[in-house]
Amino acid sequence: MCALVDSWLRGLKTAPVLHSERLLLRPICVGDVVHIQRNVNDRRVSDSLAYTPHPYTMEMAENWTRNVDQGMIRGTCCYWTICQKKTNNFIGSMGLSLCSEQENCELHYWISADEWNKGYCTEASKRTLMHAFEDLKMHRAHVTHRENNLASQSVIMKCGFVFEGKSRESLKRFKKFENVMMYGLLQNEYLALKAKGLY
Numbered sequence: 001m002c003a004l005v006d007s008w009l010r011g012l013k014t015a016p017v018l019h020s021e022r023l024l025l026r027p028i029c030v031g032d033v034v035h036i037q038r039n040v041n042d043r044r045v046s047d048s049l050a051y052t053p054h055p056y057t058m059e060m061a062e063n064w065t066r067n068v069d070q071g072m073i074r075g076t077c078c079y080w081t082i083c084q085k086k087t088n089n090f091i092g093s094m095g096l097s098l099c100s101e102q103e104n105c106e107l108h109y110w111i112s113a114d115e116w117n118k119g120y121c122t123e124a125s126k127r128t129l130m131h132a133f134e135d136l137k138m139h140r141a142h143v144t145h146r147e148n149n150l151a152s153q154s155v156i157m158k159c160g161f162v163f164e165g166k167s168r169e170s171l172k173r174f175k176k177f178e179n180v181m182m183y184g185l186l187q188n189e190y191l192a193l194k195a196k197g198l199y
Helices: 030-040 058-074 120-135 150-158 187-195
Strands: 023-026 077-084 090-099 104-111 140-146 162-173 176-186
Touching: 023 120, 030 058, 030 090, 058 077, 077 120, 090 120, 104 120, 120 140, 120 150, 120 187, 140 150, 140 162, 176 187
Parallel strands: 104 140
Antiparallel strands: 023 077, 077 090, 090 104, 140 176, 162 176
């Protein structure tokens, strides 16, 4: 059972509702925390993430939700719950870390393992990047993935990011040092992709 109360979480409510063809990106609510905990505790999901511990407890999910709420109040991030439009089923989370003074942001995402290989992560990522470049007027977006996470690499490439380099053994994950792959996308590059119908 979640110990949080919706009325405590003012920041989460500020996320705008975003629509794509199959998905609804809406503000995170307390009712989502049990879904966050259950999905991120799935070893298939946690193994794809950079920093999230395993096992992933309800307390961890609640603390993450509180931290995101405070970050959204400060304007340093914006996060959404990803739902299927037809069913309203929870399928994951999408987020942006924001550095407004530098006009740049970092993209974050995960999808429930049962919903992998359906194009949902790419679709949600593209809609979030549209928001970043068009509504938030970001100049640059960046994203990273662990070198062996080829599914995340595929999402990143489909979104049109440009590979910018490898940070060698910069991440310690499950007692092993790993390389991190780095990508960037500039606003003018995004607009060119949109003009070609790729967004």
